[in-house]
Amino acid sequence: MDLNQYLSMFIDEANDHLQALNEHMLELESQPDDVSIVQVIFRSAHTLKGMSATMGFEDLASLTHQMENVLDMVRNHQLSMDDFIFDTLFRSLDALEAMVGDITNGGEGKADVTEIVASLQSIVSGDYKKEKSADESASEQETSAQSESLDEFQRSILEQSLEAGMHVYHIRVELREDCVLKAARAYMVFQVLSQYGEVVKSAPPAQDIEQDKFDSGFSIFFVSQTELEQLKHEVGQVSELESVEIKDMTLEDVRQWNQRADEVHTSAKETAATAVKPAVEQDKPKSAPTASPASTTQAAAKKSSASPAPNKAVQNRTIRVDIERLDVLMNLLSEMLIDRVRLEQLAGELKQHDLTETVEHLVRVSSDLQNIVLKMRMVPVDVVFSRFPRMVRDLAKSLDKKVDFIITGADTEMDRTVIDEIGDPLVHLLRNAVDHGVESIEERIAKGKSETGTVQLRAYQSGNHVFIEIEEDGHGIDRDKILSKAMKNGIVSPDKAASLSDEQVYQLLFASGFSTADKVSDVSGRGVGLDVVKSKIASLGGHVIVESKLGQGTTFIVQLPLTLSILSAMLFTLGTEKYAIPLTSIVETGLVQKDDIRRLHGGIRMIDYRDSVIPLLSLSALFDCASYSDMDEDEIEIIIIRKGERLAALAVDDFVGQNEIVLKPLGNYLKNTPGISGATILGDGQVALIIDPNALLK
Amino acid sequence: MAEEIKVVVFTLGQEEYGIEVEKVKTIERMMPITRVPKTFDFIKGVINLRGVVVPVIELRGRFGMAEEEHTDQTRVIIVAHDEMEVGFIVDSASDVIDITSDDIEPAPEVVGGIQAKYLRGVAKFGDNRLLIMLNLAEVLNKSEIIKLEQLEA
Numbered sequence: 142m143d144l145n146q147y148l149s150m151f152i153d154e155a156n157d158h159l160q161a162l163n164e165h166m167l168e169l170e171s172q173p174d175d176v177s178i179v180q181v182i183f184r185s186a187h188t189l190k191g192m193s194a195t196m197g198f199e200d201l202a203s204l205t206h207q208m209e210n211v212l213d214m215v216r217n218h219q220l221s222m223d224d225f226i227f228d229t230l231f232r233s234l235d236a237l238e239a240m241v242g243d244i245t246n247g248g249e250g251k252a253d254v255t256e257i258v259a260s261l262q263s264i265v266s267g268d269y270k271k272e273k274s275a276d277e278s279a280s281e282q283e284t285s286a287q288s289e290s291l292d293e294f295q296r297s298i299l300e301q302s303l304e305a306g307m308h309v310y311h312i313r314v315e316l317r318e319d320c321v322l323k324a325a326r327a328y329m330v331f332q333v334l335s336q337y338g339e340v341v342k343s344a345p346p347a348q349d350i351e352q353d354k355f356d357s358g359f360s361i362f363f364v365s366q367t368e369l370e371q372l373k374h375e376v377g378q379v380s381e382l383e384s385v386e387i388k389d390m391t392l393e394d395v396r397q398w399n400q401r402a403d404e405v406h407t408s409a410k411e412t413a414a415t416a417v418k419p420a421v422e423q424d425k426p427k428s429a430p431t432a433s434p435a436s437t438t439q440a441a442a443k444k445s446s447a448s449p450a451p452n453k454a455v456q457n458r459t460i461r462v463d464i465e466r467l468d469v470l471m472n473l474l475s476e477m478l479i480d481r482v483r484l485e486q487l488a489g490e491l492k493q494h495d496l497t498e499t500v501e502h503l504v505r506v507s508s509d510l511q512n513i514v515l516k517m518r519m520v521p522v523d524v525v526f527s528r529f530p531r532m533v534r535d536l537a538k539s540l541d542k543k544v545d546f547i548i549t550g551a552d553t554e555m556d557r558t559v560i561d562e563i564g565d566p567l568v569h570l571l572r573n574a575v576d577h578g579v580e581s582i583e584e585r586i587a588k589g590k591s592e593t594g595t596v597q598l599r600a601y602q603s604g605n606h607v608f609i610e611i612e613e614d615g616h617g618i619d620r621d622k623i624l625s626k627a628m629k630n631g632i633v634s635p636d637k638a639a640s641l642s643d644e645q646v647y648q649l650l651f652a653s654g655f656s657t658a659d660k661v662s663d664v665s666g667r668g669v670g671l672d673v674v675k676s677k678i679a680s681l682g683g684h685v686i687v688e689s690k691l692g693q694g695t696t697f698i699v700q701l702p703l704t705l706s707i708l709s710a711m712l713f714t715l716g717t718e719k720y721a722i723p724l725t726s727i728v729e730t731g732l733v734q735k736d737d738i739r740r741l742h743g744g745i746r747m748i749d750y751r752d753s754v755i756p757l758l759s760l761s762a763l764f765d766c767a768s769y770s771d772m773d774e775d776e777i778e779i780i781i782i783r784k785g786e787r788l789a790a791l792a793v794d795d796f797v798g799q800n801e802i803v804l805k806p807l808g809n810y811l812k813n814t815p816g817i818s819g820a821t822i823l824g825d826g827q828v829a830l831i832i833d834p835n836a837l838l839k
Numbered sequence: 840m841a842e843e844i845k846v847v848v849f850t851l852g853q854e855e856y857g858i859e860v861e862k863v864k865t866i867e868r869m870m871p872i873t874r875v876p877k878t879f880d881f882i883k884g885v886i887n888l889r890g891v892v893v894p895v896i897e898l899r900g901r902f903g904m905a906e907e908e909h910t911d912q913t914r915v916i917i918v919a920h921d922e923m924e925v926g927f928i929v930d931s932a933s934d935v936i937d938i939t940s941d942d943i944e945p946a947p948e949v950v951g952g953i954q955a956k957y958l959r960g961v962a963k964f965g966d967n968r969l970l971i972m973l974n975l976a977e978v979l980n981k982s983e984i985i986k987l988e989q990l991e992a
Binding site: 475718807808817820828829830 | 873877878884886887891892893923924925
């Protein structure tokens, strides 16, 4: 069978499962006792194992198999989660991700996982605890005590049986020490019991007893209608038994069984070895900081409308579509939009009633179609955000910091092309926030802050833009520190430094080769990063704003366009040439009289705008336009554009009007043409260039 | 075995030039061109080629020859090379001929005023006609022009 056709499906689903595993593991870390989460994790791991085995990825399958073993024990209460298990499982997930990544890139998905497998196996066998504790017998007793506890399923059976008027017996059988065939004797006991009722649970498990893997005795939970005395008599018929204790259990006994088992096991521990106690206590503070950030992540996730948990229950009815097909659909649609505009013009000229009506209908239908196609390309930012909680957890742990990570607005949608690109810059900013922003625990306490720092990741839509904010309540940015550093690096001259606004100072952070971290850490602080973040976001048509209060925290605000392919623009002319400028960067349009223009030396022209004076840029001069010059006009049409805090007026010839235009690239040959971000095709088939206002405001 | 090559033949002035047929997407008549400011003089601008925006360059200008008025014969040859799609404005484009790779000889220093590095070679064909084969990679190489301009500046 050729499996290649299933490969892409496998990769998609494997990634989904890994994502789910990661999320639920984090959830479990905050609520280690919630067995229902373990069930979900177990199912995901199991499916992943099956898929990998079918596709022939043996390493993937064997690792998931080992994970499954551990999870199975946790699920059946034979094992309780602790730090070591969490770390090992997270490491396994990382290894799985790496393998799936390898497969995605055409590899075989092979990896050396022996170390992780060994750790997982040591968890299953309980060996890892021996390594930790000084006394081996204590841990053995612990496991035996634990194995006698009931899981939820068994308990409910016992409870139901009691309610149905049956007897529930706890039978403890001790074999004689000189007993030769222990397994056979035990089998006989089971044989006898099976005539009178049903064995719900045995400790050790029945298969271990069959294989002689027990010491000298075993205990059984037994449901029967037979009276205690008769049962005792029947079991007593089996020879070579040292003792048989049968206890008739009440509902209360069943309910409290686990608790009692725990008590037994802790008291056993205490008496057996005092050396274990410090070890256990040492574990506790270690697990506390890791659990707390996860728990708040959980709480936050529930608050936000895109809470993952309830969504998981309702399976979305979706199909997977190759993104290339969506791109083709988008291209075809933009072709159609061009024809639509042309049809509108023709109908306007012909003034024929029927034609006009049909064209109007076409316009409505095609704009609905445009909306739908655009929506189809929209993906919730959750796709990117969902991997951050894990990253922040790991990072905070490695830095010994306590961090609450709160995500809001994960359901905010953005164009797929933007989503694909935004991940890396956000990783940079989040790493910075945890590493440089949030202070160490001691420092926070010294400052009188709560020892847990908060990092918030917010996404929301506003107009044609999506804003992503990363806020932390850490150091804040020290203006003087940046300035002295910038002067040392020669980025800013000392006389200029004093006149810079705070925002301008913060923007220095984005200059290349700039880092204020005192120490270079493993995570960040090498002075590369923020400049890359800025250029990446700029290439997506967005920008970054920094707000900060010293000692209180910093917020990075990333503004991004909703979509990259269709935009509202203002069309205008310069003589015979037509240009478009995105509406998003236009503040307003207007007229100025020639006499109102102030001239500074060096030929710079300024105009009054509101309460300030802004530069007037001559587009015709900038673009060497032969057919028009604003110098000859008495009254000049202007477009006020904005980039951040800066404003400027562009002198143009005439306004044509607002239009939805389809952004087309100029082609690779003309890539990076200054001042031009692309082109669009107008209704009459002509190409109009789209002006990049950001480049003009430099 | 010599390799058979199909070549699109076009003219600039008196000379005949060739581009391998598989590099040529289409040949178009002149159409309205939108000027792109802040580019080299020989880049005439962009055209709308059935919904795709394609830059066009004046091949005469690219090779430093005097530019002439466009006529009825003027054609735009759309070539695709190395992820780039560009239109070449040429005086005329006549036909497609077959040559073999053996026919192509290394170009002398300068042919018809064009530096040898822009040329793949020269091929004889028909009754003593000379075909100058273009080296598209060099013709479309912009970084080299930028270097030149910086030297001059």
